[in-house]
Structures are given as C-alpha cells and as structure tokens.
Amino acid sequence: MTSPLSAGYSRIAGTGSFLPPKRVSNADLAARLAGQGIETSDDWIIARTGIHARHFADADVACSDLAVEAARNALVAAKVDASEVDLIILATSTPDMVFPSTACIVQRKLGIQGCAAFDVQAVCSGFVYALTIADSMIRTGAARKALIIGSEVFSRLLDFTDRTTCVLFGDGAGAVVLEASDTPGILASELHADGRHVDILCTPGAVSNGQVMGVPFLKMDGQAVFKLAVGVLEDVARSVLQKAQREASDIDWLIPHQANIRIMHGTAKKLKLPLEKVIVTVDEHGNTSAASIPLAMDAGVRSGSIKRGDTLMLEGVGGGFTWGAVLLDF
Template sequence: MTVYSKIIGTGSYLPPQRVTNDELAAQLASKGIETSDEWIFTRSGISARHYALPEQNASDLAIAAASAALEMAGKRPDEIDMVIVASSTPDCHGSFPSTACIVQQKLGMNNHSAAFDVSAVCSGFVYAVSVADAFIKAGNHKNVLVIGAEVFSRILDFQDRTTCVLFGDGAGAVVLTASNEPGVLSTKLHADGSHADILSIPGKLAGGAVAGSGYLHMDGQAVFKLAVSVLEKVATEALDAAQLTPLDVDWLIPHQANIRIMKSTAKKLGLPEEKMVVTVDQHGNTSAASIPLALDAAVRDGRIKPGQNVLMEGVGGGFTWGAILARM
C-alpha cells in the first residue's frame, strides 16, 4: 500500500505591529532616508508588513501558528512525532538550541519527538516539507509539524532602503500525516553555492560577538534575475515528476518576495493570475514563513478546497530553490 504525506492542518500568525509604507517612510525620513509608498509599491507590490514586538522571538510566532495548525488538524502536541522549523532568524544566535526544540518545549510536548531546524532562507519551508514528506513516506514518522517562522526586522539595516522596506515578520505552519490518500505528489530541491554572496548575512561569530555585518545584504538585481530563471524550471520539474501539467494546477503559491517575480512565474507557466495566492501586499517578504502564511490564508478563506492541487515554490539565499506539488 502506498503511503503519502498529506497536509491536514494549516495555521499562521502575524505579530500585532502593522507598519504601512507611509508609516515606514516617515520613520526612515527621521533618519535621513528618503522613500515613499509609491517607490516601495511599484518595485515590490508591498503596501504593509508586520514587525514582532521586542519580547517576541521566532519561537513565539511559531507556536501561535503551530497551535492553529494543530487545532485544524485535530491533533494534540503529544501526537506529533517530529517538529521541523524553517528559519533564518532563530531564537539563538549560535543556532542552538534549535528553535524547533524551543517550540517543542513551549508546546508542552514531552514525547521526545525529533526536533530540528532547516536553514534554506526563503526556500526553507519548501525544504522542510520535503524532509517531512520523506520521513513519512519512509514509514519512520506519522505526524510531522512543519513551521516557517521569521523575525527579519531584527536583521534589517534601516539605513538601506533597498532592503529594509521589503521584509516583515510572521509564521506559518502545517501538520502533515501519513495517509493512504494522495497528498504531497512531488518535491524538487536545488542549490547553487556559487551565488552565496548575492543574498547573505556576511558577519561571523568571533569571540562571542559578530565580526563584520550582522545585517542582511542583497544584490537585488542578481536575486531577481536568478529567481525568474529558476522558478519556472523547478515548478515544471515538480509537475513532470507527478505526471501533471500546469492545467492540473488549481493554485500557485510562490514565495511572497516580489509581485513582479510572482507574476512572471505564473505567466511562464501559463497560469492566470487569478490562480495565484498573493499576500505580499500585506505581509511583505516573510522569508520561510511566506508560503505557509499564504497557504493558511487561502485555506481559511475557502479559496483552497479539499482535492485541489497546490503548487508551492520559493527561492532563497544559498542560493536555494525548490517546489512542492500537493493535493489538499
């Protein structure tokens, strides 16, 4: 009997501090940085983003999203036998203990389930779901909680208007379970380390402090060009692996980084924009959280229905990219 991994619950969380483009522009103007709502929106499609409160870490956003996903799935925390957190902004700067272990503790899970983080930046959720899918199909785990959680506001240089206006904070989560019904139909992952410098935090830990810059650095034009090049290809690979075509796709959920990249991908795949879930306008780029945030929004408002095919894809620093085709 074929075993599939199936998404049975979704959840999301946005911190309460919502910042519009006009509000951000006013804050930047006080620092001598000029920008505007028009400048931001025409280049990215972003109108607003959310920032975590000072006392909120990635794990706090993660457990809020996870709790909503667990409730939809009808699962207790102690029924989860693996927790995977995708994040580039973990609770601990040295990356341990993992944010997944902290989430496990905060959810009150005492069943010694496996817990670990995945670092693939904006592709992190796609990578994490692919890992969960493999463990479930291998028969090693039954219920896996996958979370994308980010507090990118902590790593933004607010003297650099080309990056600080693009990112926001948030978390999204899914519960995958072993099923006899088709769920995750295919996954495809790629990376090219030769492009590591175009999107990175170049600082390193040395002597208990950060040596070099601890802020996000991005070559926007290079990222844009590479993203447009690889997203259509990896989406086609995922469709081919499932022996499906773009005509079989009910919804496209790209990483919510830039509306121009998203529209370009949909056009190359021959998908109408009406089939694309868009949250970048209100969330900004939330990195590993962006796909599950958009997925949960479309599930909860009724757009995504059981039995529909959802194509999810993303690109991120590393340089990483990947796609998932899932039947809901």
C-alpha cells in the same frame, strides 16, 4: 523490508499562521527613514515590490513565540493534539539563539517530549525544504504526524539606512500538520542549491569570542536575485509537474514565495497560469522568508479560496542560492 509504520503518502491535515499585531505601513516606514534623511514613499515601494505593509514583532517576542502560535492554530485545524506529534521541523534564518534549535524551544513550549525536532536553514526556500524532508520521513515510517513550521523575525536583520532592503521584509509564522495517508497528498518535490551565488543575498555576520564579526545586516543584489529567481522557479515547477505526470493547467493554486509581486507574476506568466490562480499575501505581509509560503497557504485556506481536493504548487527561492517546489493535492 518495509517498516510496519511506513505509509504510502503524506497529506496536509491542517494549516495555521500567526502575524505579530504591529502592522507597519509604507507610510510608517517612510516616516522612519525620513528621520534619518533617507527619502522613500508609499508609491516608490508599491511600484517596485507590490508591498503595502508588513508586520514587525516587538523586541521581547522571539521567533519561537511566533512559531508556537502558528503551530497551535495548525494543530486545531488538523484536530490533532500536540502529544500526537512525532516530528517537528522548523525552517528559519532568525533562530532564538545559536543553539539549541528553535524547534527544540518550540517543542518545550508546546509541552511535547521525545520526538525528533530540528531546524532547517535554507532561507526563503526553507519551508519547501522542510516539507520535503518531512514527506520523506513519513513515507519511510520515521514519523506519522509532523509539525512543519516556517517562522521569521527578519526585522532584526534589517539595515534601516538601506531603503532597497528594509522595505521588503516582515515577521510572521506559518505551519502545517503533515500526516501519514493512504491516499496521495504530496505528489512530487524537488530541491536545489547553487553555492556560487552565496554573495547575492546574505547576512554575512557571525558570533565569535563574544562579539559580532562582519556585517550583521541583510545584503542583497536585487537585480541578480530577480534574474535568477524567475528562471529557476519556472524550471523547478515544470520538473515537479513532470515527476507527478501533471500539467500546469492542473494547478488550481500557485503559492510562490512572497518576495516581490513582479517575480510572482513573472513565474505565473511563464507557466501560462492566470494571475487569479496565484495566492498573494506579499502586499500585506512583505517578504517573511521561510514563513511566507505557509502564511500564504493558510490565508488561502481560511478565506475559502483553497478547498480540499485542490492541487497546489508551492515554490520558493532564497539565499544560498536555494530553490525548490512541491506539488500536492490538498
């Protein structure tokens, strides 16, 4: 029997984002590395990644602090009071602490009580995972208004003696309010993981007996990630389009995980989408992992590029190896 609270669909009511004020240019980073005898340059970084700058949080700023600011901006955009939220899902790989969840900390900071709140850990695919879970919960009547957040302080995981990884990542948060709707919003979604590739992108440290065991810095096999990413992103996008009975030509905006401009362009090319239809923020944000898709979406909305009624393809790929996509009418 269908729950009396169930809704046919879920729809994004508002978006929000937040970047820490400290902007770190490629030149700033090159100077920092030069002090350790490591050579890099603005040209070297741009040629390989498309990144010009990223934002780093101050030492006293937590993942939850960024998340709260993004959440507040999304709530304002959605014209929803925090007290109306009955579900919080936060995607992150850089939580405030081992436990409780950063979602519960955000819940307290927003002054919300009683609703379900939990974290999702799927690295750079985390926001797509979280959005898919929230959509399912709304469709079954378990929630009516959900706050979905991606928030990261990846600068805490970087080895600043490794120029192949430390130039890639930044900090930030993005959020959406997802609410029950009588008209279609999220049209189709799909999630995947392949644990055989755990080792190509990971932070293999752990806390045990009061000490960090293993390596607490991000490690990545860039070539292996690139090879896998382009293929799975095309496949999952086509599968989601098929589920929704849409064509690639129906996509108004492709909002991929902002990891590397070459991966993003490669995915668009395979889908035969012009680059003008790709929302790009990696140049100024770097790779913000689970925060990158909602950050890019909010940037597109606030610039006026993304408008109500547009069809969006969101897709992410990250450590695990995880990947997924969501097709929605905004």
